[in-house]
Amino acid sequence: MATVEKTENVRAVGRALEILLAFTEDDPELSAGELLKRVDLSRPTLYRLIYTLEEHGFLVSVGEPQRFRLGPSVARLAHVWKSTLDLSTLAEPVLRRLWETTRETVALFVPQGQMRLCVAELASPQPLNFKRGVGYTERLALGATGRAILAHLKTTPEQLRTYVQGTEVNLKQLETELSGTRRRGYSTSRNELIPGAVAVAVPFFDQEGRVAGSVGVFGPEVRLDAARQKALAAMLLDESARLSEMLGYGTRPA
Incomplete structure (x- = not known):
């Protein structure tokens, strides 16, 4: 069971990264529906990962209807990467x-x-x-x-x-x-x-x-x-x- 859980955790990380990489300079804001077209996930899995990314500051939600954009944690990582x-x-x-x-x-x-x-x-x-x-x-x-x-x-x-x-x-x-x-x-x-x-x-x-x-x-x-x-x-x-x-x-x- 431990091996299965570890594999699922790794897969979840990969899926979360796919969500972050879906944002581009041309598409800085995306709805859940637009994200579904860019990543191969079920809607429940997508929302679960989105909320986890929000909790850690990697995504923020804006507007009504709800849309998402990259959050301050991405900027912090970019700053660390650039400064080093x-x-x-x-x-x-x-x-x-x-x-x-x-x-x-x-x-x-x-x-x-x-x-x-x-x-x-x-x-x-x-x-x-x-x-x-x-x-x-x-x-x-x-x-x-x-x-x-x-x-x-x-x-x-x-x-x-x-x-x-x-x-x-x-x-x-x-x-x-x-x-x-x-x-x-x-x-x-x-x-x-x-x-x-x-x-x-x-x-x-x-x-x-x-x-x-x-x-x-x-x-x-x-x-x-x-x-x-x-x-x-x-x-x-x-x-x-x-x-x-x-x-x-x-x-x-x-």
Whole structure:
């Protein structure tokens, strides 16, 4: 009997989580009838779980007829998760998959004002490789990993002009490159910061839909021709979508 009871308790937890995950940014409030269409439960079971979730603050009921929305306990968990989030640890599986597949240097960058900071890097195991190391900083207007971020910042022409001050970057060319980056979804550079080096980078986004950083792959141009760059871009876009999802992108409660 103890085993049966334990199995039922686990199943109830799973069903309760299904109820919570039924709420989305587009559907922040749901009636019991709408919840029944999203979870495979009987009406008595649904109400029993709803009332349990209400007792613990994970759901609140509003309006007449009665509708439900996520409660303050969800917000508390989200706050704890966000405050203890270690981006480099969270992104480690993403970087590791890219590193194992490409055998090139892979790095993670976050924006800091007009600069970007490398917070994680896995160096290529091949004899000929390029790396800068954790802690490396550079202007956002320079290099693929910088422009992958800059392309998604909401900058005015005047603000963008300040990003290129002190560099040899042509403002018009930069605007064209940023537009192309947004269109393609990724940025590239060749012989820009390191002679003989090629980089391909993509942005990733946080729960609020803001660009949170970029992931880049770096290697010598003898290995990273145009076809290889496109293949790397496809891998990067796939993995950055996973990282954005882990950061809550596209799942923000209203």
